[in-house]
Amino acid sequence: MSRSIVAACILLTTLLAAQPLAAKWGAAKSPAIAGADGYVVIPGAAIKPQAGQVFKAIFDSNKAADKPTQLVPGLNMAGSELNALAVEGLPPTNAKFVVVFHGPAMDGLLKDAAYKAKFGVPNPNLKALAAMKKAGVELYVCGQNLAAENWDPKTLTPDVTVATDALIVLMTYQARGYSLMSF
Numbered sequence: 001m002s003r004s005i006v007a008a009c010i011l012l013t014t015l016l017a018a019q020p021l022a023a024k025w026g027a028a029k030s031p032a033i034a035g036a037d038g039y040v041v042i043p044g045a046a047i048k049p050q051a052g053q054v055f056k057a058i059f060d061s062n063k064a065a066d067k068p069t070q071l072v073p074g075l076n077m078a079g080s081e082l083n084a085l086a087v088e089g090l091p092p093t094n095a096k097f098v099v100v101f102h103g104p105a106m107d108g109l110l111k112d113a114a115y116k117a118k119f120g121v122p123n124p125n126l127k128a129l130a131a132m133k134k135a136g137v138e139l140y141v142c143g144q145n146l147a148a149e150n151w152d153p154k155t156l157t158p159d160v161t162v163a164t165d166a167l168i169v170l171m172t173y174q175a176r177g178y179s180l181m182s183f
Helices: 003-018 073-087 103-109 112-119 125-134 143-149 166-175
Strands: 055-061 095-101 138-142 161-163 179-182
Touching (some): 055 073, 073 103, 073 179, 103 112, 103 125, 103 138, 103 143, 125 138, 138 143, 138 166, 143 161
Parallel strands (some): 055 095, 095 138, 138 161
């Protein structure tokens, strides 16, 4: 065999050996919050949610989405956990979730017209916010941030409630036993 054929065979063998073996996972499902990341059931996994267990979490949403067509990370993560519980067969009443928005994450709360004016696309967060509110998630926006940025609360979706201060909300719910999740 010529050197080039041997070299090609070695290169091909090396490339094939370097490829990770693919696992056969089930499809991710998003039954609770359609726009949020889905949940994949992991067979035989440890620490699965149990019937009757109540999950209390406050999501500190202070980061903007990478792209204006994506959900803000805090909203996406809260939604993905609602999807996880739904896929595992737990009702929405087993989730006591709160999301508090401040900083760059507040853009995701703009009504569609204001969001389009700022980013040129419809607000992808609005459907997820409405679905979360319907599922019983408490949604707050930082009043201090609104005042500092001179935002008119009328430009925000009515699905969120203006709170005095995001940090007061975070401390209040943590004192009530809610786990802090920051995104």
